[in-house]
Amino acid sequence: METLTAITSFVRNPHYRDQRRKALDRLDIDTIDAPIVPLIDDLARLPCCFTLQSCYGHFLYKGQEDCNNVEALPISAAISRVEYRIAYVALCLQNSDLGESLFQDLSGLASTNPEYIQFGCAEWFWKMQVNSYALQVEPERFKTKDRIVVDYQEALHIEKVRNEFFNELGRMIENHPVDNKSY
Numbered sequence: 001m002e003t004l005t006a007i008t009s010f011v012r013n014p015h016y017r018d019q020r021r022k023a024l025d026r027l028d029i030d031t032i033d034a035p036i037v038p039l040i041d042d043l044a045r046l047p048c049c050f051t052l053q054s055c056y057g058h059f060l061y062k063g064q065e066d067c068n069n070v071e072a073l074p075i076s077a078a079i080s081r082v083e084y085r086i087a088y089v090a091l092c093l094q095n096s097d098l099g100e101s102l103f104q105d106l107s108g109l110a111s112t113n114p115e116y117i118q119f120g121c122a123e124w125f126w127k128m129q130v131n132s133y134a135l136q137v138e139p140e141r142f143k144t145k146d147r148i149v150v151d152y153q154e155a156l157h158i159e160k161v162r163n164e165f166f167n168e169l170g171r172m173i174e175n176h177p178v179d180n181k182s183y
Helices: 016-026 034-044 097-111 123-128 152-173
Strands: 049-055 058-060 081-085 087-093 117-120 132-137 147-151
Touching: 016 049, 016 087, 034 049, 034 087, 034 152, 049 123, 081 152, 087 097, 087 152, 097 117, 097 132, 097 152, 123 132, 132 152, 147 152
Parallel strands: none
Antiparallel strands: 049 087, 058 081, 081 147, 087 132, 117 132
């Protein structure tokens, strides 16, 4: 599946509030990867966005075939190749000053490590929901893929970037106004 395409400009969306309410009503925290539950919960409190999908990013290798694995990669000389399923957060942003501010911050987060963090659109998300954007952790050379195979050393690096990415995204969210009434 091709995951990331070029940024598309905001468009008018008079149904945003209703779409957000419906998305929050459908949000099932129990289906979110445990390490990012607090982050997704915090995003749900931002009135200028709602989450469409997310993934913590999973590493599979010989002896670890669980596609929902959230454990850290072990230190092992026996692992040579690792399948990585991308870490990402796909959001619908409100076409507003608050939405634009969040857009700028998300774009800025990606610019901190463009070799491994990208911000863009996914055409299939946009067709479903206008003003949708994705922030992902993926080697730039594979930015349009949702799963890749890399050598073990690069997988360790991706894991480090992913962990820092989610920590920084959490800190960034703290700087945006929340709406505790809506969630």
